[in-house]
Amino acid sequence: MNTLKNSVQLIGNIGKEIELKTASNGIKYTRFSLATNDYYKNAQGEKVEETQWHNLVAWGKTAELMAKILSKGTEIIAQGKIEYSSYTGKDGVKRYNTDIKVLEFQSLAKKTASENGSTTQKENLPF
Numbered sequence: 001m002n003t004l005k006n007s008v009q010l011i012g013n014i015g016k017e018i019e020l021k022t023a024s025n026g027i028k029y030t031r032f033s034l035a036t037n038d039y040y041k042n043a044q045g046e047k048v049e050e051t052q053w054h055n056l057v058a059w060g061k062t063a064e065l066m067a068k069i070l071s072k073g074t075e076i077i078a079q080g081k082i083e084y085s086s087y088t089g090k091d092g093v094k095r096y097n098t099d100i101k102v103l104e105f106q107s108l109a110k111k112t113a114s115e116n117g118s119t120t121q122k123e124n125l126p127f
Helices: 060-069
Strands: 008-014 028-041 047-059 075-088 094-107
Touching: 008 047, 028 060, 047 060, 047 075, 060 094
Parallel strands: 047 094
Antiparallel strands: 008 028, 008 075, 028 047, 075 094
């Protein structure tokens, strides 16, 4: 059985238009933000909404499909894994990133009667 030990699923809304880019190795990718919302009651019994922003990255055909069919505000299910990285900024300070690498996604946008087909995309990536 092949199960991911580093697995995450988020349901949320895309924070900005998805822009497709090309890495130095020629592979297409995209980076974008996803907002998820949680609700709880505070000490006064009032309902409070809490929004968390997540950094997502997609590669190859997944990125191309996302850029083609998704737009700002679209609600999606994104499945993938957590990746950590670091880099040194121009100021010499080391910075850290936490990204969700999207391996599968599904749009939750309501479809019209004339639309058909699936927006679920699965991709096995070589890296």
